[in-house]
Amino acid sequence: xxxxxxxxxxxxxxxxxxxxxxxxxxxxxxxxxxxxxxxxxxxxxxxxxxxxxxxxxxxxxxxxxxxxxxxxxxxxxxxxxxxxxxxxxxxxxxxxxxxxxxxxxxxxxxxxxxxxx
Amino acid sequence: xxxxxxxxxxxxxxxxxxxxxxxxxxxxxxxxxxxxxxxxxxxxxxxxxxxxxxxxxxxxxxxxxxxxxxxxxxxxxxxxxxxxxxxxxxxxxxxxxxxxxxxxxxxxxx
Numbered sequence: 105x106x107x108x109x110x111x112x113x114x115x116x117x118x119x120x121x122x123x124x125x126x127x128x129x130x131x132x133x134x135x136x137x138x139x140x141x142x143x144x145x146x147x148x149x150x151x152x153x154x155x156x157x158x159x160x161x162x163x164x165x166x167x168x169x170x171x172x173x174x175x176x177x178x179x180x181x182x183x184x185x186x187x188x189x190x191x192x193x194x195x196x197x198x199x200x201x202x203x204x205x206x207x208x209x210x211x212x213x214x215x216x217x218x219x220x221x
Numbered sequence: 222x223x224x225x226x227x228x229x230x231x232x233x234x235x236x237x238x239x240x241x242x243x244x245x246x247x248x249x250x251x252x253x254x255x256x257x258x259x260x261x262x263x264x265x266x267x268x269x270x271x272x273x274x275x276x277x278x279x280x281x282x283x284x285x286x287x288x289x290x291x292x293x294x295x296x297x298x299x300x301x302x303x304x305x306x307x308x309x310x311x312x313x314x315x316x317x318x319x320x321x322x323x324x325x326x327x328x329x330x331x
Contacts, residue, residue, distance in 0.1 A: 135317060146322050146323050148321070152317050159317075160317075199317070209266050213263050214261075214263045
């Protein structure tokens, strides 16, 4: 399977605990994105990497959230001191950085569903 | 501001056509996308249209764009039960940042 993969698929944690999610993009995709999706809503942009550089962070990404992409391949999203409001599906997407292309279609992984109790 | 709106539900009979609508507010959007999400799964890109196009057809899918009214639609011909899912439209300005709608839940009745 050469699509975007995410791990774990489900995570249940107690309030106040830290959690870390991993995303493996499609190989050779330079761009990587994190989104959050709550029930009944569309995905909301959290942050974006081009290679290892984090180029934008949404205001939704509080200081309890940190994302890294240390070698420009896989990425991790960590949430510290989780709150019940953090319960959501966390989606990762990737896209190629091909300057010949005019569109920026993003390919999504299956998501990590976080439940904070 | 940036806002993308969709109706929440659509129900059609198998074999009929489905039309899912989307309106957006940002006139500078350059690309508009349709994604499909099945239960427990991520989003699957169905098709996209560039803002200088009025229509795009891809097998059973037809996308219509009315830029003046900022209205986008997705028509699915000969709708099948496997088409039951949530459909999201999204806009971007040709950069990385997508703004998604709230999604339309399509239910196909056998």
